[in-house]
Amino acid sequence: AQTVTQSQPEMSVQEAETVTLSCTYDTSESDYYLFWYKQPPSRQMILVIRQEAYKQQNATENRFSVNFQKAAKSFSLKISDSQLGDAAMYFCAYEWGGSYIPTFGRGTSLIVHP
Amino acid sequence: EAGVAQSPRYKIIEKRQSVAFWCNPISGHATLYWYQQILGQGPKLLIQFQNNGVVDDSQLPKDRFSAERLKGVDSTLKIQPAKLEDSAVYLCASSLQHSSYNEQFFGPGTRLTVL
Numbered sequence: 001a002q003t004v005t006q007s008q009p010e011m012s013v014q015e016a017e018t019v020t021l022s023c024t025y026d027t028s029e030s031d032y033y034l035f036w037y038k039q040p041p042s043r044q045m046i047l048v049i050r051q052e053a054y055k056q057q058n059a060t061e062n063r064f065s066v067n068f069q070k071a072a073k074s075f076s077l078k079i080s081d082s083q084l085g086d087a088a089m090y091f092c093a094y095e096w097g098g099s100y101i102p103t104f105g106r107g108t109s110l111i112v113h114p
Numbered sequence: 115e116a117g118v119a120q121s122p123r124y125k126i127i128e129k130r131q132s133v134a135f136w137c138n139p140i141s142g143h144a145t146l147y148w149y150q151q152i153l154g155q156g157p158k159l160l161i162q163f164q165n166n167g168v169v170d171d172s173q174l175p176k177d178r179f180s181a182e183r184l185k186g187v188d189s190t191l192k193i194q195p196a197k198l199e200d201s202a203v204y205l206c207a208s209s210l211q212h213s214s215y216n217e218q219f220f221g222p223g224t225r226l227t228v229l
Contacts, residue, residue, distance in 0.1 A: 004156075033215070043222070044117065044118075044219075044220045044221065044222055044223075045157075045205070045207075045220040046220070047217050047218065050217075052215075091156050091157070093156070099170070100162065100169065100170070100212055100213065101159055101162070101170055101172075101173075102157075102159060102218075104155075104156025104157050104158070105156050106154065106155055106156050107154075107155075107156055
């Protein structure tokens with residue numbers, strides 16, 4: 001079974017600084033998708049960024065970028081120029097292209113200090 | 115564009131009682147998901163619908179949980195009878211189609227407390 005591990009229960013960063021959230025996963029599949037979701041306190045979960053495993057280029061969305069290391073099965077999220085609104089739970093998720101069943105990690109709570 | 119709607123937002127029940135949750139997906143979204151999110155954990159998929167058909171319900175505890183999506187739009191998730199370990203947030207999400215490529219849009223969730 002696929003597993004997703006987020007080893008950092010909590011991370012903190014100063015406003016305007018950069019922070020990296022870690023995620024590793026276990027799979028024997030070659031065709032899959034990886035996601036980072038953001039869940040602000042008492043608000044809806046939203047998709048932050050998505051990476052297709054067959055793409056070698058790391059995905060980027062404005063201040064959010066990933067470091068996808070397929071051989072190491074690592075998928076970290078880098079947030080640049082952190083803002084107070086970035087404070088939230090961040091979930092890493094894996095989805096095999098043939099199942100459409102997402103598997104989520106336990107999440108990392110990001111605290112942003114002004 | 116209206117988002118995914120869920121009701122109620124909060125529910126407190128005694129164990130062995132029944133409870134139902136309702137979800138209205140984004141208009142035009144064919145795929146609907148129900149997740150269970152226990153405190154301190156990530157969401158776990160319970161069931162996935164494509165229109166009004168079940169795509170996957172392998173993680174749904176079918177002895178007590180049931181779900182339906184009549185007419186391929188709204189959906190209800192029922193628990194009967196509830197157990198203490200069912201205390202969680204139940205999230206509904208929808209996407210345009212049944213594909214890993216399509217973004218899932220989540221509702222605000224229903225927080226269930228079983229006493």
